Amino acid sequence: MFPQKASSDFRLFNTLTNRVEPLDLIEPGKLRMYACGPTVYSYAHIGNFRSFLTSDLIVRTAQAIGLKVNYVTNITDVGHLTDDDVADSQGEDRMARALRSKEGESFGNVWDLARHYANVLIADWDRLNLEEPTLRPRATEHIRQQILAVQSLISAGHAYETTQGVYFRVASFPDYGKLSGNRDAAELTELSRELVVDSAKEDPRDFALWKKDDKHLMQWFSPWGWGFPGWHIECSVMANEYLGEEIDLHAGGEDLIFPHHECEIAQAESLTGKQFARHWVHTRFLQVEGEKMSKSKGNFLTVQGLIESKEDGGKGVDPMALRLTLISGHYRKPYNFTMDTLRANTRHVQRLREIRDLLDNVSETEATDKTVEPLVLDDLSARMLDAMLDDLNTPEAIAAVLEGVKRVMAKRDTLGSDDVETAKDWLGHVESLLGIIGRPIAPDPADDASLAAAVETLLSERAVARASRDWARADQIRDELGAMGVEVMDTAEGVTWRRKIDS
Ligand SMILES: [Zn+2]
Numbered sequence: 001m002f003p004q005k006a007s008s009d010f011r012l013f014n015t016l017t018n019r020v021e022p023l024d025l026i027e028p029g030k031l032r033m034y035a036c037g038p039t040v041y042s043y044a045h046i047g048n049f050r051s052f053l054t055s056d057l058i059v060r061t062a063q064a065i066g067l068k069v070n071y072v073t074n075i076t077d078v079g080h081l082t083d084d085d086v087a088d089s090q091g092e093d094r095m096a097r098a099l100r101s102k103e104g105e106s107f108g109n110v111w112d113l114a115r116h117y118a119n120v121l122i123a124d125w126d127r128l129n130l131e132e133p134t135l136r137p138r139a140t141e142h143i144r145q146q147i148l149a150v151q152s153l154i155s156a157g158h159a160y161e162t163t164q165g166v167y168f169r170v171a172s173f174p175d176y177g178k179l180s181g182n183r184d185a186a187e188l189t190e191l192s193r194e195l196v197v198d199s200a201k202e203d204p205r206d207f208a209l210w211k212k213d214d215k216h217l218m219q220w221f222s223p224w225g226w227g228f229p230g231w232h233i234e235c236s237v238m239a240n241e242y243l244g245e246e247i248d249l250h251a252g253g254e255d256l257i258f259p260h261h262e263c264e265i266a267q268a269e270s271l272t273g274k275q276f277a278r279h280w281v282h283t284r285f286l287q288v289e290g291e292k293m294s295k296s297k298g299n300f301l302t303v304q305g306l307i308e309s310k311e312d313g314g315k316g317v318d319p320m321a322l323r324l325t326l327i328s329g330h331y332r333k334p335y336n337f338t339m340d341t342l343r344a345n346t347r348h349v350q351r352l353r354e355i356r357d358l359l360d361n362v363s364e365t366e367a368t369d370k371t372v373e374p375l376v377l378d379d380l381s382a383r384m385l386d387a388m389l390d391d392l393n394t395p396e397a398i399a400a401v402l403e404g405v406k407r408v409m410a411k412r413d414t415l416g417s418d419d420v421e422t423a424k425d426w427l428g429h430v431e432s433l434l435g436i437i438g439r440p441i442a443p444d445p446a447d448d449a450s451l452a453a454a455v456e457t458l459l460s461e462r463a464v465a466r467a468s469r470d471w472a473r474a475d476q477i478r479d480e481l482g483a484m485g486v487e488v489m490d491t492a493e494g495v496t497w498r499r500k501i502d503s
Helices: 046-064 094-100 110-127 139-155 185-193 231-243 254-272 303-307 319-327 339-361 364-368 378-389 394-410 417-434 445-467 471-483
Strands: 011-014 019-022 030-035 068-073 159-161 165-168 207-212 220-222 225-229 247-253 277-283 286-288 335-337 486-491 494-499
Touching: 011 277, 030 046, 030 231, 046 068, 046 247, 046 277, 046 286, 046 303, 046 319, 046 378, 046 417, 068 231, 094 110, 110 303, 139 159, 139 165, 139 207, 139 220, 139 225, 139 231, 139 254, 165 254, 207 231, 207 254, 225 231, 231 247, 231 254, 247 254, 254 277, 303 319, 319 335, 319 339, 319 394, 339 394, 339 417, 378 394, 378 417, 394 417, 445 471, 445 486, 445 494, 471 486
Parallel strands: 030 068, 030 247, 247 277, 286 335
Antiparallel strands: 011 019, 159 165, 165 207, 207 225, 220 225, 486 494
16 A cells, blocks of 8 residues: 555646645545547547646546546547637648548548547557546537537527637636636737638637538537537536536646637636636647657657557557656656657666566565565655655656666565565556556465455355345445455356456
């Protein structure tokens, strides 16, 4: 177990207040968290994943201090336009443009394309050992909720319709700009004026909630005719749908602060009259070998391209080395990704795996015979956790891991059985907090035998409870088994069980 900590010991920089603050939870013990996911029009690049990894580290750190995390991250599969980042939500839908590109030729239609890139995203997510979110909603599966939200905004006077679409009336929300600091209405208006395409817009700052377009490849029928939702509305709607009207933490890449997150706040707070998110966490950008990543420069690195085997056209990079590299810089500083760092991290990850294998193979008798200074690692587990609680100080947390590697390696030939236990605990902490080893530590076979005996006893109790129709007791036993990391399966052949993955 990690040392006991309170949720207020977890301190994160909050873009909204511009300072590092203790986590202030709406409901004690529970973290409600939303992170903007990718638009699935192409393969995710390492910069996207750097931001997803920040969320992953928040989830892992929160879990390490005993918080129950409800983590929702979306998939944008409609409505994100090429010029959404400027102002007027104009340009072409990124999905449609991808379909017309060379890569798009292999897809039957835009739905097929979205499905493909979403599947690869989830596979990359898994290979980089990111915790599965509680829920991964998709924009196209929440069109009805988005239409209802736009209707509510119109009836409350926060939105209006033109011949081209429905817009959010920025003047109706005086807090617009509180996240990004873009509060000067005149300045913002000036910035957006040139980009206005719909002359019926009341204010150049107003952003699209619904685009009318009966030619669009993905379209739905709405009170305003055929069309599709604006990009910003999906996140407000899905966050509120699954996490409630108020959430603890909202995360994303720094490029999303304005306009995307500013618009999310305007929509959500206008709809509910409550503060949308208490903490806003943003990950800074990433460069490759000192340069901005771009397709034209040939330094555009996708996760897929790096970790795919060489036979499959990839670079065959160890996914855990890539993960370690992407988390090795502090999320609030720009990060320069280099092949040299990746190589160094490959060695670190190999070292951790060597230790894991060593610990699995030290025989009991051999280990107990050694009597020397005991191996001490608890201080390093505590140091690693403290670092993560301190605004996700990953460089410091990783330094603590490397110090642990050194200590274990120095004692590798004289490990006593207590040392083996100590080292296994420490390695478990490293994996649960940073996820850089890549698979759960192999369970001790002795634990397996006693677990099996305990499970069989509970299962026969459950059979008795079920036979006497005592469903409450039967459910209670199932929950007890769940807490032990055991999943019960009632099949036609009878009751079987297995260890839950990752337990
Ligand atoms: Zn979003």
